[in-house]
Amino acid sequence: MLAISNVSFHFGSRTMYQNASLTVYPKNRIGIVGHNGAGKTTLLKLVHGDLTPDEGSITMPKGCTIGFLNQDLLSYQTDDSILSVAMEAFGPVLQIQAQIDKVLHEMETNYKEELVEKLATLQEKFEAMEGYTIKSKAEAILAGLGFKNHELERPLHSFSGGWRMRVMLGKLLLMKPDVLMLDEPTNHLDLPSIQWIENYLSTYEGAVLIVSHDREFLDRAINQTVEVSQGRLTSYSGNYSFYLEERKLRAELQKNAYENQQQKIKETERFIERFRSKATKAKQVQSRVKMLDRMDMIEDVRNDNPEINMDFQFNQQPGKVISELNDFDKGYDEKVIFKNANLQLMRGDKVALIGANGKGKSTLLRLISGREEFDKGERKGGHNVITAFYAQHQLEDLHVENEILDELKQAGSDKTEQELRGILGCFLFGGDEIFKKIKVLSGGEKSRVALAKTLISEANFLMLDEPTNHLDIPSVNILIQALQQYLGTYLIVSHDRHFISHVANKIWYIEDELLKEYPGTYLEWVEWKTRQDQEKELLEKLDQEEGNTTDKPKKEKKKHVNIGLKEWQKKMKKAKSEMEKFEELVMELEEKKEEVEGSLGDPEIFGNTDKLAEVNKTYQEIKDQLDEATENWEEWTMQVDELEELKPE
Incomplete structure (x- = not known):
């Protein structure tokens, strides 16, 4: 579908790519990864034709279409409604619609047979192109991206940049290009929309190229990882987690080869220095000089995940309660966000506030900080x-x-x-980089500076609103380490699941105009929420089967579910049997996976490209089977737990 062949590209004297190659096939979902400045977005622009390679070629079949979601689209403005903008994806269909409208207008004053025939032909063509469904398709895509029905007729310019970017993403998805390229798409999406996109991409018929810093998104959305490093493209046949494991193994081999080569160079240089002045050794010395000149140098391994150590000190220790809001209301115009809500933030809490955009997360941060006032309520600030x-x-x-x-x-x-130099080093500003002016920094670099300023402010309570936006993966890892070492209290709004799963010990979410708390990690919350949703779905299903739609209290509903001991025993027997079957399969596959992982460390296999490819393929097959078996085991385990709760008395 798409072939990048021996491409070289330079920005001035800087080499971005040197003889880089990559082949992209239909249904490839490729994550483009690498440190900031490596050239990830440059690669997408080369493929799109915004930039031209200095050498090499980028080829694709005639008629191949490319859709590119990039940050430049943030500046696009129009008075048209967002539904109209999204429906621009159906350009040819809309042209047919315009012709139909024109013929109908002519027929109002000139009803001729030839116009009737023309109208019939156009309507047949319109129907064949599924023209009668384009509006519903556009509405469905925009709904998946978080837009409400009443917002679809609002003009595009009335939305913020992030929401406008969602409209442009929706338009691209409706176009269904052969190659879909997404540059940092999750920067503009909330968690429900990210999960919707993951599901959408899983069945996408074309090829997908994604640049993203969201590890969880990459793990769920891609089936191939391409690393951009030192002007080359290195492909890994798996998602981001597979890439990390495989890269670690390759890095160990490269590190050993680098150290062996450096040792050989030193020994050769010592020989040259020792016998340079001896005529009897002149031939051997010259031979070794030529050998050094011809040697293909092995690069040292770059550490993209350095460990940091930050010394956080506070001049004042706060009291037990950091912040308390009681019986507060907040809304905008007719929209109610909070009604008689309450919250209490205690010293040492590490809280992640999650949920869809528009629920009131940023509003809550402003209410706690005093940057915004309640409609009604009481704020109690903590001591010190x-x-x-x-x-x-x-x-x-x-x-x-x-x-x-x-x-x-x-x-x-x-x-x-x-000390400040050391902190900047932790945030990946080394050497003379600390003397760069702020105005020349990228968005990600500015974010790192602003975060460093926040963390050294000696505050004992941090409020961070989407801190990972514009950060690359190494920078997110740095922030995770910094927050894990932070001794104070913090409240974070974020949609980055990997990030919040590593930094939060409590989860807050907004539901039914109230602030609710789950006293555990994000992964524990996901498991709990899944069980709650499944139980709710089961209760609703049983109510429908019984023809009972009354809104009974939860305890009464559970009693109603107990339809009989024999039926319960039958369901429990099957659930336990399936759970035990998949548990055995998981253990068996984990043993196989460990065996294959052990063989990956065999130098003989690593030195043989064919064997390495075969082992990698076997490893991925086992890993996929293990993931599926684990998922089935977890589902049956949850069903056993649910049935235990519903056991007849």
């Missing part, structure tokens, strides 16, 4: 609480003429220049 607030608008507050180091000096901490 020092708050630092981070949001995307903080990037605009950076002083563009300052150098990075000077910007941190003005953050209000008592840290020395050496």
Whole structure:
């Protein structure tokens, strides 16, 4: 479908790609990964034709269509409704519709046989192109991306940049291009929309190329990973987690080869230095000099996940309660967000506030911080609480003429220049980079500076609104480590599941105009929420079967579910049998997986490309089978648990 062959590309004197190659096939869902500045977005622009390779070629079949979601689309503005913008994807169908409208208008004053025939032909063509379904298709896509029905007729320009980007994404999905390219799509999506996109892409017929910093999204959305590094494209036949495992094995081999080569170079240089002046050794010396000149140098392994150690110190320790809001209401115009809601944030809490956009997450942060007032309610601030607030608008507050180091000096901490240099090193600013001016930094680099300023502010309570937006994966890992070492309290709004699963010990979510709390990690919350939804679905199904649609209390419903001991025993027997069957299969596949992983470390296999490819294929097959078996085992285990709760008395 798409062939990138020996492509080289330069920005001035900087080499972005050198003899890079990649073949993309239909149904490939490829994640493009690499550190900031490696050239991920550049690759997409080369494929799209926005940039032209200096050498090599990018070829595709005639008629192959490409759809590209990029950050430039944020600037697109129009007075047309978002439904109209999305339906622009059906250009040829809309042209037929316009011709039909024109013929109908002519027929109002000139009813001729030839017009009737023309109308019939156009309507037949319109129906063949599924023209009568395009509006419903557009509405369904926009609904999946989080838009409400009453918003579909609003003009595009009335939405914020992130929501406009969702409209453009919806338009691309409706176009169904042969190659769909997405540059950081999750920056503009909330969690429900991200999950919807994952499901949509799983059955996409064309090829998909994704640049993203969201590890969980990559794991669920892709089946191949391509690493951009040192001007080359290296392909891995699996999702992001597979890539990490495989890359670690390859890195160990590369590190050993690099160290062996360095040792050989040192020994050769010592021989040359020792016998350079001896005429009897001149031939051997010259031979070794030529050998060094001809040697293909092995690169040292780059560490993209450095471990950091940050020293957080507070001048004041806060009281037990950080913040408390009682019986508060908040709404905008006719929209009610909170009604008689309550919250209590305690010292040491590490809270992630999750949910769909528009539910009131950012509003809640502003209410807690005092940046916004209630319609009704009481706010109780904690004793000795020092708050630092981070949001995307903080990037605009950076002083563009300052150098990075000077910007941190003005953050209000008592840290020395050496300590600030160490902190900047933790945030991936090394060497002379700390003297760069803010105005030349990328969005991701500015985010790192703003986050560093927030973390060194000596605040004992942090409020972070979407802190991972614009950060690449190594930078997200740095932030995770920093927050794990932070001794204070924080409240984070984020849709990055990998991030919040590593930093939160409590989950807050907004439901029924109330703030609700789950006292555990994100993964525990997901498991609990899944059980709750399944139980609710089971109860509703049984109510429908019984013809009972009354809204009974939950305890009465559970009693109603107990339709008989024999039926319960039958269901329990089957559920336990299936659970035990899949449990045995999981154990068997885990043993096979460990055996194959052990063979991956065999140098003989790594030195043989064919054997390595065969082992990798076997490994992926076993891993896929294990994932499926584990999922089945978990489902049957949950069903056993649910049946235990519904056991007849």
